[in-house]
Amino acid sequence: xxxxxxxxxxxxxxxxxxxxxTRPALFIPSLLFPLFxxxxxxxxxxxxxxxxxxxxxxxxxxxxxxxxLQASSLAGVFAGFSIAGDFEQGMxxxxxxxxxRRSAIVLGYxxxxxxxxxxxxVVVTGVALLGGMQxxxxxxxxxxxxxxxxxxxxxALLFSAGIALRFRSLQAGPLMxxxxxxxxxxxxxxxxxxxLTGWIEPVASVNPVTALLDATRSLMAGDPTGVLTAYAVAFxxxxxxxxxxxxxxxxxxxxx
Amino acid sequence: xxxxxATGSPLPIQVGAMAGRSIVRLIxxxxxVIPSVIFPLFLLAVNTGGLNTATDIPGFPTDSYITFALGxxxxxxxxxxxxxxxxxxxxxxxxxxxxxxxxxPMRPSALMAGQLTGLVxxxxxxxxxxxxxxxxxxxNFSAGIxxxxxxxxxxxxxxxxxxxxxxxxxLRTGSGEAVQGMFPLMFVLLFxxxxxxxxxxxxxxxxxFLATINPVSYLIExxxxxxVTGWDGEALALGFGIAIALAVAxxxxxxxxxxxxxxxx
Numbered sequence: 291x292x293x294x295x296x297x298x299x300x301x302x303x304x305x306x307x308x309x310x311x312t313r314p315a316l317f318i319p320s321l322l323f324p325l326f327x328x329x330x331x332x333x334x335x336x337x338x339x340x341x342x343x344x345x346x347x348x349x350x351x352x353x354x355x356x357x358x359l360q361a362s363s364l365a366g367v368f369a370g371f372s373i374a375g376d377f378e379q380g381m382x383x384x385x386x387x388x389x390x391r392r393s394a395i396v397l398g399y400x401x402x403x404x405x406x407x408x409x410x411x412v413v414v415t416g417v418a419l420l421g422g423m424q425x426x427x428x429x430x431x432x433x434x435x436x437x438x439x440x441x442x443x444x445x446a447l448l449f450s451a452g453i454a455l456r457f458r459s460l461q462a463g464p465l466m467x468x469x470x471x472x473x474x475x476x477x478x479x480x481x482x483x484x485x486l487t488g489w490i491e492p493v494a495s496v497n498p499v500t501a502l503l504d505a506t507r508s509l510m511a512g513d514p515t516g517v518l519t520a521y522a523v524a525f526x527x528x529x530x531x532x533x534x535x536x537x538x539x540x541x542x543x544x545x546x
Numbered sequence: 547x548x549x550x551x552a553t554g555s556p557l558p559i560q561v562g563a564m565a566g567r568s569i570v571r572l573i574x575x576x577x578x579v580i581p582s583v584i585f586p587l588f589l590l591a592v593n594t595g596g597l598n599t600a601t602d603i604p605g606f607p608t609d610s611y612i613t614f615a616l617g618x619x620x621x622x623x624x625x626x627x628x629x630x631x632x633x634x635x636x637x638x639x640x641x642x643x644x645x646x647x648x649x650x651p652m653r654p655s656a657l658m659a660g661q662l663t664g665l666v667x668x669x670x671x672x673x674x675x676x677x678x679x680x681x682x683x684x685x686n687f688s689a690g691i692x693x694x695x696x697x698x699x700x701x702x703x704x705x706x707x708x709x710x711x712x713x714x715x716x717l718r719t720g721s722g723e724a725v726q727g728m729f730p731l732m733f734v735l736l737f738x739x740x741x742x743x744x745x746x747x748x749x750x751x752x753x754x755f756l757a758t759i760n761p762v763s764y765l766i767e768x769x770x771x772x773x774v775t776g777w778d779g780e781a782l783a784l785g786f787g788i789a790i791a792l793a794v795a796x797x798x799x800x801x802x803x804x805x806x807x808x809x810x811x
Contacts (some may be wrong), residue, residue: 330737333753337743341599464581472588490595534610 298389301399306372315418317406318436320368324361324414328353332421335480343485347511350423354414355435355506359499360474361410363446364438369403370450377458377542392539396451403447404440411436427512434517435509438502441524446470448531453536458545477503498523560652564660564736571634572664582626583672586619587679587755593618593742594683604746608686608774616680616730617770621695622761623672624704625732632725639720644807654804658797662709673698680773688776694780697772703789704765705737710796725772739763761788 310317332353339349346352373395376382385395419425427435450466457465478486478501486494494500505520572579590612598611608614638644646658677694680687687693715725738756740748740763748754757763768785771778 326734326737329753333750334737334748334757335597335600335742336749337603338597338600338749341602343599475588475592478596479592481599486595486601487598488595490592 295389295391295394298394299398299401302457303405304404306369306399306402308408309372310402316368317409320406321410321413323364324357324410325417327360328357328414328418328421329357331357331440331480332418332423338480341481341485344481346482346507347426348424350418350421351425351510354418354423355510356474356477356479356503357418358411358435358439359442359502359506360444361414362407363470364467365407365410366403366443366446366448367450367466367470368512369447370454371460372402373399373451374454374458374460374462374466377454378460379414380459381494382542383546386543392543393536396448396535396539397512399451400444400447401486403443407440407443411439413436423512427510431509431512431514435506437522438506438509438520441521441528442499442502444533445527447523448535452531452534452538454534455535455542459541471485473497473499474516498527556790557653557656560656561659561663564652565663566660568634568660568664569667572630572668578629579668580666582623583675585626586622586707587676588674589622590615590619590676590679595740597742600743603743605744607687607744610684610686611636612680613685613773614770614771615742616676616685617766617768618736619676619680620673620701620769621704621741621766622736623710624669624678624701625736625762627665627668627672627705627710628708628732629729630668630712631661631709632714632716632728633722634664635661635713635716636720636722636725639716639807640722647691648808654801658713658800658804661713662706665709666702666705669701670698673701677783685773687773688771689772690776693777697769700765700768700785700789703786703793707789707792710793710800713800714803717800717807718805735760735762739766741766741787761792764788 332350335353336349338344338433339346339352361491370484373382376385382395386392425432449470453462453466456462456546476490476493478494483491483494483504501516501523504515505517508515509517593615594612600606601609601614606614635644637750638647677697689696698722708776712725712728716722719725738753739760740757745754745757745763748757764781764784765788767781767804768789771781771785775781
């Protein structure tokens with residue numbers, strides 16, 4: 291990676307973060323959204339943690355793991371919205387003229403999305419701890435947990451970037467958001483997989499998000515299970531979605 | 547719109563013309579309608595699969611979570627349709643149709659009634675679909691045929707009530723984007739209610755308090771009572787009372803706002 295490449299990427303990152311944090315209407319909803327879900331699920335459903343066979347040490351921590359993945363993934367999707375908006379307004383075309391290797395554009399947004407994620411993590415974790423969440427995992431476990439969340443952010447960003455670069459319009463927003471939202475909710479959100487019933491049980495068992503969620507919860511509980519599988523799934527998704535994003539970039543280049 | 551409207555025809559004809567337009571618009575824009583029909587079904591499916599074990603909690607009123615959760619689906623659909631009503635009117639304001647309408651002898655009440663007719667019709671179609679899905683997936687309806695009729699009446703009133711809120715937002719802001727901005731607020735109303743568990747089984751005091759002061763809880767509980775317990779006078783009285791109050795208040799405020807908007811146009 292040469293220096294002009296990195297400086298292009300960092301320039302895009304700076305622009306993305308500047309636009310984000312100078313417009314509260316953009317970043318406040320993305321902060322409030324996970325907090326709202328955390329409050330609704332951990333507060334409203336805590337009695338579900340008492341059902342026979344639930345077997346997790348703390349219901350708030352159980353829900354926090356889901357909210358962490360959800361917030362991280364949606365931060366990636368929101369960065370996809372910015373890509374779509376920039377290409378819609380013609381800024382994307384100027385970025386393509388200014389960068390020799392166009393993958394720097396996606397990298398720039400990716401670094402921006404990860405930086406934005408740090409703020410989200412601090413707020414969501416802080417609120418969960420204030421709400422009485424018990425943390426059973428060690429420092430290493432938690433680092434593993436947040437790393438998985440970061441990988442889910444990268445995967446969601448690459449997916450959204452692929453859509454954004456193909457449609458180059460904010461009207462494609464639902465196409466970025468809905469599949470991610472659906473994938474997340476087709477995992478064992480409320481109860482462990484063993485307690486799921488009906489059609490959602492087989493769907494959850496083949497949903498890659500389930501592997502990430504189970505590993506995240508196990509790391510939170512200090513009892514790592516299926517972590518290597520989760521990392522393999524995450525890197526596999528990133529590899530496939532990187533191709534999706536870069537072919538999207540080619541589509542944007544062709545369109546001029 | 548028919549030429550009769552422009553010549554100062556009676557109110558029912560004006561309402562009919564606007565209602566026809568509203569219905570045709572719904573049919574022609576499936577992309578705007580389908581998500582508000584499908585999304586509640588998706589959430590119903592996810593919640594039912596994920597929370598079926600909640601029926602094991604001592605004191606849970608039924609052993610079928612689909613029966614318990616189905617009531618929430620009707621309310622969710624009605625609240626989502628708020629966006630449809632508001633979005634349609636905001637679009638009319640943005641593209642200048644509303645200004646042209648103001649130049650005709652169209653009565654404000656006809657405009658509002660017309661917009662809401664499409665919404666009520668959509669609400670009925672949704673109710674029919676959700677009932678069919680509920681029955682197909684094993685939900686009970688303890689109140690029988692009479693209960694189904696009561697359900698349709700209640701859903702209509704709720705649709706008018708939330709549709710009125712959508713109209714107020716559209717008339718005040720004249721912007722479809724602003725109407726869409728209400729979505730998170732609607733989500734909060736839905737989720738901080740007794741949607742997932744009965745209020746007496748919510749463990750967290752602060753959440754139970756929010757669910758108790760949230761009128762949406764009583765709308766859900768009225769419909770739920772028809773399915774779970776049969777005829778529960780208190781739940782139905784609270785549900786109908788809140789739905790009627792909401793409808794009257796939102797329509798009155800929308801009418802007042804409409805008058806102001808017509809003077810400005």
